[in-house]
Amino acid sequence: MDQTGTIEKATDVLFHLHRQAAGCGISEIGRALDIPKSSVHRLLAALASRGLVEKDEAGRYRPGIALLALGLGVLEREPIVQVARPILERLAVTLGETCFLVAARAGRLRVLEKAEGTGFLRAAPQVGAEVPHQVTAAGKLYLALAPESLSATDNAPQSRAEGIAVERALRQVREQDLAWNRDEWIAGLSVVAAPVRMGERLLGALALALPSAALAERDGGELEQQVKAAAAKTSDRLNGLGLPHSSVDPLPIDPR
Amino acid sequence: MDQTGTIEKATDVLFHLHRQAAGCGISEIGRALDIPKSSVHRLLAALASRGLVEKDEAGRYRPGIALLALGLGVLEREPIVQVARPILERLAVTLGETCFLVAARAGRLRVLEKAEGTGFLRAAPQVGAEVPHQVTAAGKLYLALAPESLSATDNAPQSRAEGIAVERALRQVREQDLAWNRDEWIAGLSVVAAPVRMGERLLGALALALPSAALAERDGGELEQQVKAAAAKTSDRLNGLGLPHSSVDPLPIDPR
DNA sequence: TTTATTGTTCCGATATATGGAACATCGTAT
DNA sequence: ATACGATGTTCCATATATCGGAACAATAAA
Structure with missing residues (x-):
């Protein structure tokens, strides 16, 4: 299952954020998914640039609203x-x-x-x-x-x-x-x-x-x-x- | 804005699929986003492996149900x-x-x-x-x-x-x-x-x-x-x- | 203050994505 | 039936983006 690839890792991060009730920190995610901090940082920056994740006021990461539009689009079709x-x-x-x-x-x-x-x-x-x-x-x-x-x-x-x-x-x-x-x-x-x-x-x-x-x-x-x-x-x-x-x-x- | 990166490209593909009413073909996406066929193919395969996109019965790609869960998760939080x-x-x-x-x-x-x-x-x-x-x-x-x-x-x-x-x-x-x-x-x-x-x-x-x-x-x-x-x-x-x-x-x- | 933990930046090595080309497959028009 | 064009798929040498350790900064905790 561990076909390491950038996209796979990024989506894993996305789903991890989805599972967590509250926002997540970078180190925390890295530990959970066994990915080095710096990599998590880069992944999140890329995802955030497209609105798939966001930083809340406390600087913690959460799923972004771009996902909302994409998800509801699935329903609409x-x-x-x-x-x-x-x-x-x-x-x-x-x-x-x-x-x-x-x-x-x-x-x-x-x-x-x-x-x-x-x-x-x-x-x-x-x-x-x-x-x-x-x-x-x-x-x-x-x-x-x-x-x-x-x-x-x-x-x-x-x-x-x-x-x-x-x-x-x-x-x-x-x-x-x-x-x-x-x-x-x-x-x-x-x-x-x-x-x-x-x-x-x-x-x-x-x-x-x-x-x-x-x-x-x-x-x-x-x-x-x-x-x-x-x-x-x-x-x-x-x-x-x-x-x-x-x-x-x-x-x-x-x-x- | 065109900081080329794997994740950025993948999400661009995702949003392109989202915008299109019907399913999209690989070549079509490649033309629209100016990405070579083979790359689009690989990106879609990676996204599909995590359920972010799906192939319909005609073999055309559409946004996948994984997006639904992620998107509605945003609302719920x-x-x-x-x-x-x-x-x-x-x-x-x-x-x-x-x-x-x-x-x-x-x-x-x-x-x-x-x-x-x-x-x-x-x-x-x-x-x-x-x-x-x-x-x-x-x-x-x-x-x-x-x-x-x-x-x-x-x-x-x-x-x-x-x-x-x-x-x-x-x-x-x-x-x-x-x-x-x-x-x-x-x-x-x-x-x-x-x-x-x-x-x-x-x-x-x-x-x-x-x-x-x-x-x-x-x-x-x-x-x-x-x-x-x-x-x-x-x-x-x-x-x-x-x-x-x-x-x-x-x-x-x-x-x- | 010190200490510990986290977020961020840097950079060389390397693995990974890249994209052209060749091939396979299909649908359509000749 | 054949030729044609377009598409999806695979392959591979190349370039480059990713990796991840380490150093640094910015916090929060002690």
Whole structure:
């Protein structure tokens, strides 16, 4: 993995800054990544010249705003996000709970968009964050419907008995065209997810997250229908488009 | 400015990809940035190894999802965004028009967060985008209250008469603690902005944007009050915090 | 004050990026 | 089918940008 190269090192520094909550000092980064101070200094100077990192008032380095524009640009060029956004928002308002969209990118599942619910206690996934395969609703959906789009790491179940149980669960997911996750990933958090498709291809998972306690007081079947309907609508609109990436107007007219 | 360096070249490639709506080919990038094909190839390979760029199905390069995580990380570590977000959302729902937050970063004004209105016709600024100084409500606020936080480029007015007019307008902004922009930047778009402060320091501008036609049918004074109130609330909450960057929980409790 | 740690600059040695050229691949027009 | 142009990819000798130790400056801590 240690193909030493300038760009690789620079991005490693970038990700290190990203992981740290507070700003970092040069020596600190050098120690963490095993790069001499002077090199870190030069890397940061280059990155700062383009706004990818910044120095805060204390002289410590943090990720820069240039990254913001680049990152959000990625979202803007995802047709599925454009299509799903208003649907997620409406569903979140209707149900009062957080809805989000997950899709496989580079073999990993990532949250592409979210619309938070209104509850005092509510799920707040981070856009751009990765979610695990085995213990999430979106993950099960992918394992059941499009495992090839996930990198194979740790997809292998531990024992034979587990393997059978997993395969059984996945078959159920395929039958229902829907996946649940109740407290498996995060205690107290339940999620339902339904597939967004283009033809046979799985493009993403539209998910509804709510506290498990809140789920107990609701009609699970109705939630399933709502999520399925939202996912289906997303699929339809996505397929309705001619699919030449629609550019985004500064003042879009949004017939929702 | 053309201090040739590997990192600089790589980020130039990144920004070039960002600007292009569709994916780019290697030769194309090389021509645009005046870099030989083979170098572009190598740069892209390095960037791709870290997920900063990706190849789409057609083999063309686009910005990668790694940028998404990095970019949104920038937002998450801005306390002012954390604080302003729910306030923006509520204001947008109340008024039915788009609200957004602008702040100076690295001498430039940028949209840090937004909450879109519900109108068929509505403003839809892009988070991360830059806004000009002279012809926007947020820009006027900064020019009047904290010009030192803007890079001085093109802040100088053209003629003496204009200079006086500008100074007069800025004085009014200072008196009202509020700035308007009616059709000055984008025809048909009007914006009111009020300052978010910490002590004397200007931290950002909370703005309300609506079609000028819609503004004509509303009580401008009431909008001013709403925006001022929202900005004041943001300031208060921001000052209420001890201001050690509050980390964000996966399941935050949000007492709004 | 001293001491320790950090940020910054300098510079020779060397590894690394460079870019021209040749090759491979594709799509298009002849 | 063939020729053509453009593109993505690989190779390699050369030049140069990166490396990293060391010395220095600027802090903060003792």
